[in-house]
Amino acid sequence: MSPTNLAAPTEGPKWLVDLRGRAAVEAASLEAPSATEELWRYSPINDLNLQDFETVEAPTSPTLAQATLDRLVGERAATVVLVDGYCSSITSPGLPEGVTVSCDSEVVPTGIPSYRSHLDALHDALTPALITVDVPSGVTVSSPIVILHELVQHHALTAPWLVVRLGAGASARVVEIAVGGGTTLTLSSSQFEVGSGAHLRHVAVQLASPLAWHLARQVATVDRDATFESFSVGLGGAYDRVHTEVTITGSGGSSKLRSLYLGTDNQVHDIRTVQDHAAPHTTSDLLCKGAVADSATSVYTGTIKIRNGAIRSDAVQNNHNLVLGEHARAESVPNLDIQENDVRCAHGSTVGPVDEEQRYYLESRGIEPEVAERLLVTGFFEDALDQLPISEVAPLVREVLSARLSSTLGVEVNHG
Amino acid sequence: MKRLVVQNLHADVAGREILHGISFEVAPGEIHAIMGPNGSGKSTLAHAIMGRPGTTITSGSIVVDGVELAHLPAYARAKAGLFLGLQHPVEVPGVHLVEALQAAMPTRSAGDISTSLASAAEAIGLNVGLLSRSLNVGLSGGERKRSEIVQLEVLRSSVALLDEIDSGLDVDALAAIGRHLSAAVTDPTWKLSVLAITHFRRLLDVLTPDVIHVLVDGKLVDVGGPELVSVLEAEGYAKYRTVSADPFAI
Numbered sequence: 001m002s003p004t005n006l007a008a009p010t011e012g013p014k015w016l017v018d019l020r021g022r023a024a025v026e027a028a029s030l031e032a033p034s035a036t037e038e039l040w041r042y043s044p045i046n047d048l049n050l051q052d053f054e055t056v057e058a059p060t061s062p063t064l065a066q067a068t069l070d071r072l073v074g075e076r077a078a079t080v081v082l083v084d085g086y087c088s089s090i091t092s093p094g095l096p097e098g099v100t101v102s103c104d105s106e107v108v109p110t111g112i113p114s115y116r117s118h119l120d121a122l123h124d125a126l127t128p129a130l131i132t133v134d135v136p137s138g139v140t141v142s143s144p145i146v147i148l149h150e151l152v153q154h155h156a157l158t159a160p161w162l163v164v165r166l167g168a169g170a171s172a173r174v175v176e177i178a179v180g181g182g183t184t185l186t187l188s189s190s191q192f193e194v195g196s197g198a199h200l201r202h203v204a205v206q207l208a209s210p211l212a213w214h215l216a217r218q219v220a221t222v223d224r225d226a227t228f229e230s231f232s233v234g235l236g237g238a239y240d241r242v243h244t245e246v247t248i249t250g251s252g253g254s255s256k257l258r259s260l261y262l263g264t265d266n267q268v269h270d271i272r273t274v275q276d277h278a279a280p281h282t283t284s285d286l287l288c289k290g291a292v293a294d295s296a297t298s299v300y301t302g303t304i305k306i307r308n309g310a311i312r313s314d315a316v317q318n319n320h321n322l323v324l325g326e327h328a329r330a331e332s333v334p335n336l337d338i339q340e341n342d343v344r345c346a347h348g349s350t351v352g353p354v355d356e357e358q359r360y361y362l363e364s365r366g367i368e369p370e371v372a373e374r375l376l377v378t379g380f381f382e383d384a385l386d387q388l389p390i391s392e393v394a395p396l397v398r399e400v401l402s403a404r405l406s407s408t409l410g411v412e413v414n415h416g
Numbered sequence: 417m418k419r420l421v422v423q424n425l426h427a428d429v430a431g432r433e434i435l436h437g438i439s440f441e442v443a444p445g446e447i448h449a450i451m452g453p454n455g456s457g458k459s460t461l462a463h464a465i466m467g468r469p470g471t472t473i474t475s476g477s478i479v480v481d482g483v484e485l486a487h488l489p490a491y492a493r494a495k496a497g498l499f500l501g502l503q504h505p506v507e508v509p510g511v512h513l514v515e516a517l518q519a520a521m522p523t524r525s526a527g528d529i530s531t532s533l534a535s536a537a538e539a540i541g542l543n544v545g546l547l548s549r550s551l552n553v554g555l556s557g558g559e560r561k562r563s564e565i566v567q568l569e570v571l572r573s574s575v576a577l578l579d580e581i582d583s584g585l586d587v588d589a590l591a592a593i594g595r596h597l598s599a600a601v602t603d604p605t606w607k608l609s610v611l612a613i614t615h616f617r618r619l620l621d622v623l624t625p626d627v628i629h630v631l632v633d634g635k636l637v638d639v640g641g642p643e644l645v646s647v648l649e650a651e652g653y654a655k656y657r658t659v660s661a662d663p664f665a666i
Contacts, residue, residue: 004435357506358470361551364466364502366494366520376517379510383550388508 006055006157007260009128012399015108023115023124030118039117042299042331043270044239048213053157055126056252059086062150064179068207069148071396072175077143078133083150085128085158094143098136099319101145102346105132109163109191119215123187127159137167137195144173144390147385149188150209151181162190166198166226167343173390176204178236181212192220194248195412199227201389207295207400208236210265215241224250224279229389233270233397234261234290235404240269247276248284253309260384261403263296263328264408275312289384291322291377292330293408301333304347308339316396317347322354354380374409381405417444417607418481418497418574420465421583425476425486426462436634437476440627442575445607447597451645452476453653454632456614459503461631462579465611466500467493480575490583494520497574501564501581508551516551517570529570536569537562538594557584565593569600575609576600582619594622617645632656 008020009234016187033039035046065081065088078092078101087103095101104193109130115121133145164174174188200220208214214237222228234240246255261269269292275284284304292298304315314414331350354376362372381401388394420543422527428436441447452458455531465478467490478485478493485493499665508516517529530547542562552560561581567578576597580632582590600608603643612619620628628645630638635657638644 057603139419146585167644283595286516286578355506360468360490361502361508362511362516362519363490364468364500365571369517370493371519372491375511375516376508379508379550381510 002385006050006053006126007057008126009055009057010271010332012129013104013106015106016127018124019112019412020127021407023121023355026115027118027121030115030121031062032118035401038075041301042297043058043241044268045100046247048185048239050157050185052183053155054357055151056084056086056128056156056158059088059128060084060152062088062263063152065148065150066412067148068177072146072392073395074143074392075143076146077141078145080131080147080163082131082147082152083148083152085248086154087129087131091365093269096139096141098133098139099141103129105130107132116251119187120189123161123189125216126157126187127161128187129161131135131160131162133162133164133172135166135170135172138169139167141169142328142390144175146175146177149176149178151184151186151212153177153184154182155184156181157185159189164191164200164202165193166195166200167196171199173201175390175393176202177207177396178205178214181209183211184209185213186215188214188216190216191220191236192218194220194222194226194228196226198223200229201252202228202230202386203233203388203390203391203393204230204242205233205397206236206240206249210235210236210238210267215239216243218242218244220246222246222248222253223256224249225252226250226258229256231258231388231390232260232413234259234269234271235400238267240267241272242270245274245276246284247278248282250280251281253279254283256389257284257286258384259290260381260386261290261298261299262381262404262408263290263292264404265296266294267296269296269300270295270299273317275302275304275315275317277310277315280309280311280313282310282313286317286354287384288319289321289325289380290330291380292328293324295325296329297328298330301332301335302338304333304345305337306340306343306345310340311342313340313343315345319349320380321351321384322377323352324377370410374405377409378405418609419577420609420611421442421477421479423477423479425461425464425478426474427460428474429470431458434466434634435476438631438636440629442609442611444609445601446612446627447601447612447623447625448627448629450611450613450629450631450649451615451623452616456631457634458631459579462500462577462611462613465493465577466490466498471524481498494573496554499568499571499573499576499614501561501568501576501578503580505552505564507553509553511551513547513551513567517567520571524567532570533566536566539629540565540596541589542566558586558589560584561593562589564598569596572606573608575611578610578612580613580615582614582616590618591622594619610654617649620645632658643644652663
């Protein structure tokens with residue numbers, strides 16, 4: 001990575017223009033990320049050259065968005081189409097009163113800290129727009145709100161930004177889908193504020209081109225008795241990174257995090273998670289599953305943090321990796337940072353080929369080895385997909401996953 | 417309706433010979449039992465016949481219906497008519513029973529297989545709702561054993577190797593499984609051959625064997641009719657042992 005003179009977008013509300021300026025100054029004073037840092041260990045970040053990319057000055061029209069949206073089932077409360085980070089269209093036929101989905105919020109988001117990372121600052125310096133979803137207290141949005149992010153321009157650096165805020169007792173489901181792109185770099189930021197007793201379900205599906213660098217940052221705060229469920233699916237990209245940090249700030253709050261990825265060719269899937277318990281009687285449950293074939297790599301590093309005072313916290317972290325190719329590899333690094341005594345923490349990690357006992361069991365029924373392997377790998381993913389918190393996305397994910405598995409495993413894969 | 421002929425079978429596990437030359441023959445519609453103390457090689461015999469990776473046949477032959485299977489992988493032996501009901505059927509998350517059986521029988525439709533599964537499950541007292549779960553996931557030991565028999569019924573294999581199918585079963589389940597297997601054995605269109613591996617007589621009370629083989633230290637040391645069960649129960653296996661006899665072995 002090298003210094004950049006990327007041109008920042010100029011439009012938007014004054015607070016955003018000001019923020020870009022401040023972020024640009026801070027970005028210039030922060031070191032570019034390096035694989036020698038723990039946060040980027042095992043990643044190909046040293047190969048990222050910002051000079052290869054340009055910011056997009058004027059948005060173009062979407063080309064894949066509609067076909068992708070057509071694969072979702074059921075009604076949608078709102079649909080936002082972003083093109084290279086710019087807001088292209090918002091339709092909201094089914095939003096209850098008081099709920100807003102907007103691309104030009106005049107309200108400055110709270111909690112923007114001093115930047116600690118060059119890329120986080122760069123994101124805010126270059127973001128063309130903030131997409132906000134606000135659900136007032138006590139309101140339930142029953143159909144999903146879908147944010148579709150299409151990458152169109154070659155060599156584009158895009159920096160989409162989403163903030164979702166749920167008031168006390170509110171409930172909503174938010175889907176983010178990324179598609180398209182050639183050699184593109186996406187720095188995406190999604191922030192979630194889940195108010196007391198609220199319930200937010202979130203699914204992020206990354207289907208970007210196999211040449212794309214896709215770096216997503218997801219940060220959530222979960223208040224008293226609130227629930228945050230988030231499921232990330234990583235299928236596209238040359239480098240797919242999802243950094244998720246969930247801080248449970250209120251007693252009785254809980255989070256349920258799921259990640260699923262399939263790596264083929266030279267893909268790298270890099271999943272970083274922090275389950276931060278900052279209040280007593282909080283629970284977090286994380287399951288990260290993926291398979292790597294060919295020369296693909298996956299990295300999982302996850303931290304369970306239980307702060308002083310967060311008594312009776314209960315945290316679970318599991319990472320399971322199928323390694324399907326001789327040259328494929330999976331790294332799995334759990335970390336615990338426990339500052340309280342009266343807590344329960346469990347973590348588990350597996351890395352290896354498909355289970356020999358399971359394979360023998362299927363073969364003893366007369367199932368040919370390559371078919372047994374296909375069933376076991378598909379089953380590995382199905383087991384996680386059964387837990388998708390927004391089922392409307394399942395057909396899209398299954399379609400892409402099946403096609404990828406069929407070409408990887410060399411046999412037809414049918415679902416259902 | 418196929419005959420299983422095992423001749424002079426030697427098998428290794430982890431480089432150590434466990435089976436030292438086993439020979440026997442099961443005709444269509446016959447029930448044979450293999451009895452023996454713990455560690456005598458009973459399960460190894462079942463896995464050697466089925467073709468478990470890691471159980472290596474060093475010499476001898478396994479023939480079903482005139483076809484030599486000893487050099488074939490497990491799935492090919494299953495296609496030739498062998499079925500192994502496992503002592504501990506493993507959980508296979510994300511893979512459904514109907515999906516697995518359809519992969520085993522690609523010419524049959526999923527709908528047709530589901531219908532067969534449901535009727536077999538109902539007949540043997542397995543909650544039909546369990547069939548829609550992932551294979552064995554969340555099933556009790558007894559339910560897994562019933563599921564094994566349901567799979568045997570749908571696959572309609574010619575020769576069933578049953579490894580401790582009686583363990584973990586209550587009296588009613590055992591009776592149901594015994595009834596089913598007996599019916600398959602006598603069914604003139606099926607004539608299932610059974611090789612039941614067991615410690616205990618309780619299975620043989622509900623599934624009357626034609627022949628009992630006694631396996632001790634990797635060798636068949638005695639053979640007899642159903643009357644041998646009572647003798648073994650009274651006298652144990654000590655008299656068959658030549659070296660390092662375990663006085664506590666049953």
